[in-house]
Amino acid sequence: MALTPPAKKSVIFFPVLLLFAINILNFYDRLILAALVEPMRREFHLNDTQIGLLGSVFIWLYAIMGVPLGRIADSGSRKKLLAWGLAVWACLTASAAIAANFSMLLFSRIGVGLGEAACAPTATSWLGDLFPPEKRSRVLALFMLGVPVGSALAAFFGGMIAQAYGWRATMALAGAPALLLVPALLTLEEPQRGASETNIAAPAGKSVWNVLRLPTFWWIIASGVFLNFNLYAISTFQQAFLSRVHGLSLAASGIAAGFVYLIGGVGGGLIAGYLGDFITLRRKDGRMLCAATAALLAVPFSSFGILQHAGSLYSTIAFLMLTYCALTSYYGFVYPAIQDIVAPNQRGTAMAIYFMAMYLCGASFGPVLTGHLSDRLAHRAAELAGSTVVTETFRAVGLQQAMLVIPILSAVLAGVLFMGSRTIASDMAQGEKQVLESAASGD
Numbered sequence: 068m069a070l071t072p073p074a075k076k077s078v079i080f081f082p083v084l085l086l087f088a089i090n091i092l093n094f095y096d097r098l099i100l101a102a103l104v105e106p107m108r109r110e111f112h113l114n115d116t117q118i119g120l121l122g123s124v125f126i127w128l129y130a131i132m133g134v135p136l137g138r139i140a141d142s143g144s145r146k147k148l149l150a151w152g153l154a155v156w157a158c159l160t161a162s163a164a165i166a167a168n169f170s171m172l173l174f175s176r177i178g179v180g181l182g183e184a185a186c187a188p189t190a191t192s193w194l195g196d197l198f199p200p201e202k203r204s205r206v207l208a209l210f211m212l213g214v215p216v217g218s219a220l221a222a223f224f225g226g227m228i229a230q231a232y233g234w235r236a237t238m239a240l241a242g243a244p245a246l247l248l249v250p251a252l253l254t255l256e257e258p259q260r261g262a263s264e265t266n267i268a269a270p271a272g273k274s275v276w277n278v279l280r281l282p283t284f285w286w287i288i289a290s291g292v293f294l295n296f297n298l299y300a301i302s303t304f305q306q307a308f309l310s311r312v313h314g315l316s317l318a319a320s321g322i323a324a325g326f327v328y329l330i331g332g333v334g335g336g337l338i339a340g341y342l343g344d345f346i347t348l349r350r351k352d353g354r355m356l357c358a359a360t361a362a363l364l365a366v367p368f369s370s371f372g373i374l375q376h377a378g379s380l381y382s383t384i385a386f387l388m389l390t391y392c393a394l395t396s397y398y399g400f401v402y403p404a405i406q407d408i409v410a411p412n413q414r415g416t417a418m419a420i421y422f423m424a425m426y427l428c429g430a431s432f433g434p435v436l437t438g439h440l441s442d443r444l445a446h447r448a449a450e451l452a453g454s455t456v457v458t459e460t461f462r463a464v465g466l467q468q469a470m471l472v473i474p475i476l477s478a479v480l481a482g483v484l485f486m487g488s489r490t491i492a493s494d495m496a497q498g499e500k501q502v503l504e505s506a507a508s509g510d
């Protein structure tokens with residue numbers, strides 16, 4: 068069956084821009100809490116394990132709900148599903164402003180997770196239908212620049228607004244912009260599924276089991292587990308780390324973290340976008356090999372950034388930028404690789420399965436396990452010093468030591484991505500064979 072040609076550049080520019088803006092707000096509302104960790108901790112007398120749980124409980128619902136929402140994205144209206152998700156997560160973000168206790172904060176984050184679960188399956192499937200395979204690294208890297216840009220804006224504005232007006236006002240204001248994008252989203256016209264495919268772009272098939280039979284898909288899932296553990300550990304505790312270890316104020320730690328996200332994340336996205344499209348024309352395993360190399364570079368970068376002593380603020384920020392650059396380049400390399408091996412009518416479901424696994428097994432443990440490790444190491448530092456009280460000094464030591472899990476898992480991530488690079492060429496060849504067989508039989 069012939070496919071409808073992809074739309075002209077003038078027609079697809081606005082949808083790409085709008086989906087990018089939605090992803091910025093997706094991560095702004097997701098990570099605004101990280102900018103407010105210290106004032107919340109003091110008001111509700113929280114420990115680092117509870118702070119980590121606020122991040123993890125969001126992830127649990129986000130991951131579980133992503134699969135059914137991904138199935139809807141493959142068969143129903145993507146824009147209606149995404150509009151619904153926008154409205155839910157915006158309202159529940161703002162509801163944290165009236166939280167009277169830790170339980171109410173947890174409820175707010177659960178609701179944000181439910182709404183945001185609609186974003187990635189719908190948007191990545193939509194973008195895959197607007198651009199052919201050889202141009203997807205750039206557009207998906209642009210879309211995923213919403214991660215560092217949204218994170219940076221949350222850090223910049225979260226700390227400053229909270230220092231001036233309090234953390235509750237910050238949460239109330241955070242939900243408003245997402246609501247404003249709902250009417251614009253509903254005016255878009257969705258592309259036909261598979262509209263941008265070539266004859267040999269992706270495997271045919273109607274069953275999700277076709278996706279689960281691909282070895283590369285399992286390596287990519289495993290890589291997402293280790294990547295997201297690291298990124299969510301960083302996003303949850305980076306500002307607390309800068310405040311405790313380097314003595315920054317709430318606003319100053321937000322600005323510093325914002326530069327890490329913005330410069331590091333945008334740099335990683337741009338490098339991966341252009342290099343990913345360049346390398347895939349030369350070797351089919353190129354994107355995965357580039358991702359493995361970037362993960363390996365994150366090992367020394369993160370080690371040096373975490374272990375800098377108090378007072379070495381600029382070198383700390385520089386190494387954290389390089390770490391974030393290396394880790395976030397993953398999106399521009401690996402997300403297009405998923406679309407290289409998955410059929411157009413399975414991409415929403417495939418992304419939802421991938422997200423469920425990597426969030427439940429990786430991101431959900433990143434905040435809470437790093438927080439728990441921080442608490443244990445802080446108590447250990449106090450005991451070694453002969454103190455019966457865990458002071459802020461010991462909390463700083465505990466958190467700094469706990470964050471060394473990041474370079475360890477970055478090394479594992481590099482190995483997993485390398486293994487995926489060894490299977491992707493055969494999976495793509497198998498997909499091309501299925502497409503040709505399907506075309507010959509008239510299916």
